[in-house]
Structures are given as C-alpha cells and as structure tokens.
Amino acid sequence: MSHVFPRAINSPPPMAVSAGGCYLVDASGKKYLDASGGAAVSCLGHGDTEVIGAIKDQLDQLAYAHTGFFTTEPAEKLADLLIEHAPGDLGRVYLVSGGSEATEAAIKLARQYFVEKGEPKRGRIIARKQSYHGNTIGALSAGGNEWRRAQFGPLLIDVSHIDPCYEYRLRREGESLEEYGLRAANLLEEELLRVGPETVMAFMAEPVVGATAGAVTAAPGYFKRIREICDKYGILLILDEVMCGMGRTGSLFACDLEGVAPDILCIAKGLGAGYQPIGAMICSNAIYQTIGAGSGFFQHGHTYMGHPTAAAAGLAVVNAILHRNLIAKVRIQGDRIKDALHERFGQNPNIGDIRGRGLFLGVELVTDRETKAPFDPSLKLAARIKKQAFEAGLICYPMSGTIDGKTGDHVLLAPPFIIEDDQIEELVEKLGLAIDQSLAAVAK
Numbered sequence: 001m002s003h004v005f006p007r008a009i010n011s012p013p014p015m016a017v018s019a020g021g022c023y024l025v026d027a028s029g030k031k032y033l034d035a036s037g038g039a040a041v042s043c044l045g046h047g048d049t050e051v052i053g054a055i056k057d058q059l060d061q062l063a064y065a066h067t068g069f070f071t072t073e074p075a076e077k078l079a080d081l082l083i084e085h086a087p088g089d090l091g092r093v094y095l096v097s098g099g100s101e102a103t104e105a106a107i108k109l110a111r112q113y114f115v116e117k118g119e120p121k122r123g124r125i126i127a128r129k130q131s132y133h134g135n136t137i138g139a140l141s142a143g144g145n146e147w148r149r150a151q152f153g154p155l156l157i158d159v160s161h162i163d164p165c166y167e168y169r170l171r172r173e174g175e176s177l178e179e180y181g182l183r184a185a186n187l188l189e190e191e192l193l194r195v196g197p198e199t200v201m202a203f204m205a206e207p208v209v210g211a212t213a214g215a216v217t218a219a220p221g222y223f224k225r226i227r228e229i230c231d232k233y234g235i236l237l238i239l240d241e242v243m244c245g246m247g248r249t250g251s252l253f254a255c256d257l258e259g260v261a262p263d264i265l266c267i268a269k270g271l272g273a274g275y276q277p278i279g280a281m282i283c284s285n286a287i288y289q290t291i292g293a294g295s296g297f298f299q300h301g302h303t304y305m306g307h308p309t310a311a312a313a314g315l316a317v318v319n320a321i322l323h324r325n326l327i328a329k330v331r332i333q334g335d336r337i338k339d340a341l342h343e344r345f346g347q348n349p350n351i352g353d354i355r356g357r358g359l360f361l362g363v364e365l366v367t368d369r370e371t372k373a374p375f376d377p378s379l380k381l382a383a384r385i386k387k388q389a390f391e392a393g394l395i396c397y398p399m400s401g402t403i404d405g406k407t408g409d410h411v412l413l414a415p416p417f418i419i420e421d422d423q424i425e426e427l428v429e430k431l432g433l434a435i436d437q438s439l440a441a442v443a444k
C-alpha cells in the first residue's frame with residue numbers, strides 16, 4: 001500500500017520509472033509521448049546530459065548554502081544571464097523554487113514598494129478572470145480560476161478581476177482585432193476608476209493564458225494599452241510568464257512579442273525544465289532601488305531560495321535554450337503542430353478554436369461551431385479526453401471550465417522544444433483518437 005498522498009485519491013497514477021527525449025516510461029514498460037511537457041515544464045525533454053552534468057558538478061562542489069549568509073556562483077551567473085536578455089528596466093532576480101512562490105513574491109514586493117515609497121493606501125491587485133497565478137493564498141487570490149478558488153474563498157484576499165482578452169469568445173461581431181484589444185484593455189481603466197486608482201498597486205496578467213483557458217493570446221495592441229494605463233495611474237505591471245515564458249511561445253520572454261516590458265516578471269517551469277524545482281521573480285531597477293533607499297530589506301524569504309543546485313540547473317537550461325537555437329525551433333515546430341491540428345480538426349464540428357503561439361497551443365471544444373455552445377459540464381469531456389489520450393500513450397493537458405470556471409473544455413499542448421516531425425504526427429494522431437472516442441462517448 002502506498003503512503004503517498006496523490007492528487008486524485010481514488011485513481012492513483014502508474015509509476016514512472018524512466019524517461020528520454022519526448023517520452024516517459026511506466027513500470028509496465030509502456031511509453032508515453034509527453035505532449036504537454038508535464039505542465040509546460042519539460043522544455044528540453046528528458047535525460048538531457050548537459051543539464052544533468054551541471055547538476056552533478058554542482059553537487060560535488062556545493063549542494064546548498066542559505067541566502068541569509070551567502071550568495072553562490074550559479075545563482076549569480078543565472079541572474080546575469082537572465083538580465084542580459086530581460087526586457088526594459090528589469091535588473092534584479094529573486095530566485096525561488098517554483099511559480100507560486102514567484103507570483104507570491106511579486107505581490108509582496110509590489111506592496112512593500114508602495115509602502116516604502118510613501119503610498120501605503122496602495123494594496124489592491126487587479127487581475128483577470130480565467131487566469132492562473134499559482135496555488136498559494138496570495139497567488140490563488142490573484143488568479144481567476146474559479147474551480148481552484150471556490151472552496152478557499154474565505155481565505156482569499158480581495159482582488160478585482162476584469163474580463164480576459166479572449167477574442168474567440170468576447171470579440172463583438174464587426175469589431176476588428178485591434179478594436180477589440182483596445183476595448184478589452186480599457187476594462188482595466190474602468191476598474192481602476194471604480195475602485196480608486198490611489199488604492200491599486202498592480203495589474204497582473206499572463207501574456208499568453210495557460211492552463212485555465214488554454215493558450216489564449218492577446219489581441220494586437222492589448223498589452224501596449226495596458227502598459228499605458230499602468231503608467232498613467234502609477235501602478236505596477238506584473239507579468240506572469242511561469243507557463244508561457246522561457247522560450248515556450250517563441251521568444252525567451254513572452255512579453256517581448258507584445259512589445260512591452262513589465263515592472264515585475266515571474267518565471268518558473270521551463271526555467272528548470274523539470275531537472276530542479278526553480279522559479280524567479282525579476283523586478284525593475286527602480287523597484288529595487290526604492291527598497292534599497294528605504295528599509296534595505298525585502299521582508300520575504302524561503303529556505304530554498306537561490307538554491308545553488310537548482311540555479312546550476314537553471315543556468316544550464318537557459319544556456320541550452322539560447323545556444324542550441326531552440327527558440328527558432330519552437331517557432332518552426334509550433335507552426336507545424338498548428339498546421340497539423342488544422343488539417344486533422346479543421347472540419348470537425350466540435351472543434352471551435354485552435355490557438356496559441358510557438359509550442360504553447362490550445363484546442364477548444366464546442367457542441368456547435370456556429371453558436372460556440374460548450375458541452376454540458378456534467379459530461380466531463382476534458383477528463384474523458386485526458387483518460388483516452390493517456391491510454392493511447394499520450395500525455396496532454398485537458399481542462400474544463402474554459403469559459404467561466406464551470407463551462408467549456410479545452411486541451412493544452414506544450415511539448416518539449418526538441419519534438420521532431422514524426423512525433424508531431426504521433427501527437428496529432430493520438431489526440432485525434434482520444435477526442436473522437438470521447439466525443440462518441442458523450443454523444444450516446
């Protein structure tokens with residue numbers, strides 16, 4: 001009997017015993033194509049010898065040193081490399097152990113920044129519906145994933161949530177993409193004026209929405225207008241690139257493709273590629289200097305932040321992404337997967353939208369393409385697809401509640417950057433089989 005507390009208590013998972021490239025293998029010897037990189041984590045695939053070697057070398061030299069006493073060479077080098085490629089005025093890297101820690105740190109830094117700046121009334125965050133920023137209390141409060149938030153409501157802090165930039169569902173008939181993007185962004189200004197801009201410290205958003213809505217990209221001009229509004233009212237822009245960053249969408253930082261730079265940026269997942277738990281909160285020089293000129297101490301911390309072994313892994317991963325020309329491959333293979341998805345599902349009456357950027361793609365399912373009506377949540381379509389795909393040897397990331405936390409189903413794809421053409425064929429074939437079988441089952 002296992003004493004592990006699994007995610008799904010009544011359906012414990014099989015045991016993974018090995019992995020290589022784009023595949024994992026369970027104890028029975030069955031192979032699974034990792035078409036979601038776990039949760040958009042395994043960007044380099046499994047068994048990368050350079051990253052593993054960097055971890056081993058670091059363990060031989062120094063496994064751990066507490067940041068209350070020391071900095072370390074891998075942490076310094078990783079921070080230097082990230083800032084070398086970071087947008088705008090981003091100048092300082094706060095290394096943590098994952099995405100939730102990164103967004104939690106961002107929220108707390110935003111608050112401390114305004115306290116030390118002499119604006120203690122600023123404590124409110126504005127975020128977006130159908131977003132996901134992590135599972136700790138602050139991060140969950142900022143997120144708009146209603147299913148994850150529901151039972152913890154009494155514990156959450158008060159956060160305003162505006163509509164996302166979700167063109168497939170929210171663009172009006174006759175409205176251009178640019179007009180819609182502007183209208184969607186202006187919802188931030190409306191909310192600022194409603195709650196009082198002097199009470200707001202930050203707006204938080206994912207440049208490309210991940211698990212909750214399934215690779216939803218913003219309309220052209222949306223984030224540029226968001227940046228203008230933040231600047232106008234003196235609030236910080238926090239961008240959560242935990243899922244969509246580190247090359248996943250076709251640039252090292254996803255916001256580069258939007259032409260904006262945030263005040264605070266959060267990364268994780270692909271930063272460690274699954275080889276070590278690591279994330280980072282990156283802030284502007286202006287924010288850092290304000291804290292330095294005030295208390296000189298960020299009132300926040302974790303035992304394993306700046307962990308040298310994790311930093312060594314992250315440094316090896318980012319160098320691999322940059323020096324193996326993998327960002328260009330993300331764009332090429334992302335286009336190939338999207339083309340293959342359109343070829344396989346383009347005429348399917350139950351596939352409403354195929355979207356995303358780079359190797360971060362989503363497929364939204366509907367009962368009718370004309371009306372865009374979702375399936376009844378009681379059918380648990382996403383769960384069925386996940387099960388059928390897994391049985392076929394495909395790991396993907398289906399989710400329900402795409403539209404409002406209750407209705408809608410999508411499948412998120414985020415394969416390793418090293419995926420080859422024959423594996424793309426395998427991915428689409430097995431996904432098509434899983435979707436066809438699941439649709440047939442709910443039609444009965």
